[in-house]
Amino acid sequence: MSDESYDIVIVGGGLVGNSLALALAQSSLQIAVVEAIDYEQKTEISIHSISSCDEACAQTSSAVYIPVHEQRDKHTTKSQLERRRVEDNRAIGLSYTSQRILQKLGVWPQIEAKAHPIDSVHISLQGRFGVATISAAEQGLASLGCNIDIHYLQKILAHRVRLEALALYAPYRVNLCHRVEGQWQLTLTNGPIEKKLKARLVVAADGSDSELRRTMGITAQVWDYQQSALVSRLTFSKPLNNRSYERFTPLGLMAILPAGAHEATFIWSTTHDQAAYWQNADEKIVLQQLQNIWGYRLGRLQSASPAVHYPLRRIEANQLYQEGFVLIGNAAQTLHPVAAQGFNLGLRSAMMLAEVLCSAQKGGRDYAEAAILAEYVAKQALDRKQIARFTHFLVSRFAADREFFNQWRPLALCGLEWVPGAKSLLARLGLGGAQKALWV
Numbered sequence: 001m002s003d004e005s006y007d008i009v010i011v012g013g014g015l016v017g018n019s020l021a022l023a024l025a026q027s028s029l030q031i032a033v034v035e036a037i038d039y040e041q042k043t044e045i046s047i048h049s050i051s052s053c054d055e056a057c058a059q060t061s062s063a064v065y066i067p068v069h070e071q072r073d074k075h076t077t078k079s080q081l082e083r084r085r086v087e088d089n090r091a092i093g094l095s096y097t098s099q100r101i102l103q104k105l106g107v108w109p110q111i112e113a114k115a116h117p118i119d120s121v122h123i124s125l126q127g128r129f130g131v132a133t134i135s136a137a138e139q140g141l142a143s144l145g146c147n148i149d150i151h152y153l154q155k156i157l158a159h160r161v162r163l164e165a166l167a168l169y170a171p172y173r174v175n176l177c178h179r180v181e182g183q184w185q186l187t188l189t190n191g192p193i194e195k196k197l198k199a200r201l202v203v204a205a206d207g208s209d210s211e212l213r214r215t216m217g218i219t220a221q222v223w224d225y226q227q228s229a230l231v232s233r234l235t236f237s238k239p240l241n242n243r244s245y246e247r248f249t250p251l252g253l254m255a256i257l258p259a260g261a262h263e264a265t266f267i268w269s270t271t272h273d274q275a276a277y278w279q280n281a282d283e284k285i286v287l288q289q290l291q292n293i294w295g296y297r298l299g300r301l302q303s304a305s306p307a308v309h310y311p312l313r314r315i316e317a318n319q320l321y322q323e324g325f326v327l328i329g330n331a332a333q334t335l336h337p338v339a340a341q342g343f344n345l346g347l348r349s350a351m352m353l354a355e356v357l358c359s360a361q362k363g364g365r366d367y368a369e370a371a372i373l374a375e376y377v378a379k380q381a382l383d384r385k386q387i388a389r390f391t392h393f394l395v396s397r398f399a400a401d402r403e404f405f406n407q408w409r410p411l412a413l414c415g416l417e418w419v420p421g422a423k424s425l426l427a428r429l430g431l432g433g434a435q436k437a438l439w440v
């Protein structure tokens with residue numbers, strides 16, 4: 001069997017890997033993506049059809065999203081894992097910059113058709129006075145961003161990769177990767193089927209627990225926030241009117257993002273114990289307690305889907321590239337979702353990497369050279385650093401520190417309303433990073 005040869009192999013066709021592939025699609029570089037899950041074929045499985053999903057999962061165990069670290073989480077019981085296995089129920093908040101990038105990548109019309117715009121964000125404190133509102137109108141924009149179901153986004157990106165006639169090996173796992181005479185040799189498997197690929201450059205977009213990062217001997221700093229994000233779907237009697245809500249509570253930060261006229265994605269960063277309790281609680285109790293926390297600004301809380309929990313960590317790879325190898329997306333840095341920036345940052349990185357690689361190739365330079373990859377890392381450094389710091393600050397100060405909650409948060413909200421430029425800065429970071437994007 002002769003090895004198939006590519007200029008660039010992207011390992012991990014998740015949100016960031018597939019976005020990078022699309023950004024490189026118009027170049028003359030030969031691109032392949034290897035992805036363990038067949039996102040195009042994966043049906044959007046309802047949490048209510050557990051038995052049929054278990055069958056499906058048993059047949060294609062690779063088509064299941066369970067981060068490796070979660071399997072080791074001592075707080076995750078077997079039944080929680082069973083439930084977790086059913087569905088990755090996240091919705092992704094896309095910033096304004098991300099929307100424009102996705103437009104460039106040719107996928108925006110399909111995404112827009114199912115996205116829920118966010119025109120304003122309402123920030124409040126439970127049991128305290130002090131509210132801040134950030135609106136698209138005051139920022140001079142049509143919207144601040146939008147909210148989209150992660151399954152749908154994955155599916156659209158994977159489908160577009162195929163439409164662009166890029167090679168997509170899915171479901172295939174990269175098991176081995178080694179370098180021989182300036183070329184990578186990769187071994188992929190799908191059950192008993194094995195394939196071998198060759199590549200000049202390998203991009204690791206294989207997520208937070210990146211096996212490639214480990215294989216390359218690259219270490220990472222890990223901050224365990226000792227928190228989980230609980231994600232669920234809620235319905236309210238009053239319409240959301242394209243408004244999202246963030247509420248600081250003594251139990252952690254909660255957010256409600258529009259997912260329909262009366263529907264919302266609910267995300268709550270809290271302790272593992274709270275998360276386990278709420279995940280197993282009866283729906284009636286959940287509805288009652290959430291109603292107490294949120295009040296009646298959205299009317300009566302009518303339903304809550306079973307929650308799924310995601311352990312939260314910040315991960316920063318200590319090195320982002322080697323000759324012929326570069327990390328991107330969650331494999332390079334994983335952020336707490338409090339500021340909804342993980343994919344947004346990963347997408348901007350993908351655009352920057354594509355731009356640097358294409359301009360190297362056009363200029364007759366070796367795009368796999370360490371100096372070229374260093375150029376990419378340097379150009380992305382400010383955005384990466386500012387977003388990581390901003391997110392970490394929100395988590396450590398605003399979301400997790402009770403003393404800070406009691407003393408300073410009301411003032412912080414007043415500050416947002418009254419300090420000139422404070423809201424614009426927050427909006428600018430949320431909308432798409434600190435750096436002015438060149439590609440939009």
Ligand SMILES: Cc1cc2nc3c(=O)[nH]c(=O)nc-3n(C[C@H](O)[C@H](O)[C@H](O)COP(=O)(O)OP(=O)(O)OC[C@H]3O[C@@H](n4cnc5c(N)ncnc54)[C@H](O)[C@@H]3O)c2cc1C
Pocket residue numbers: 011012013014015016017034035036037090091092093094172173174175205206207208211229231267310328329330331337340341342343344345346
């Ligand atoms: C609760 C929660 C809410 C979030 N909300 C937001 C939000 O609102 N906005 C936002 O911007 N971000 C958000 N994020 C972050 C966002 O989900 C991630 O930053 C983003 O999904 C990272 O994409 P990725 O492609 O780098 O990694 P992943 O999505 O993890 O994709 C990695 C891919 O690599 C594949 N893979 C792994 N190993 C191999 C292998 N050996 N061979 C082949 N394939 C492999 C996996 O199957 C997977 O598809 C949230 C995160 C959480 C936990």
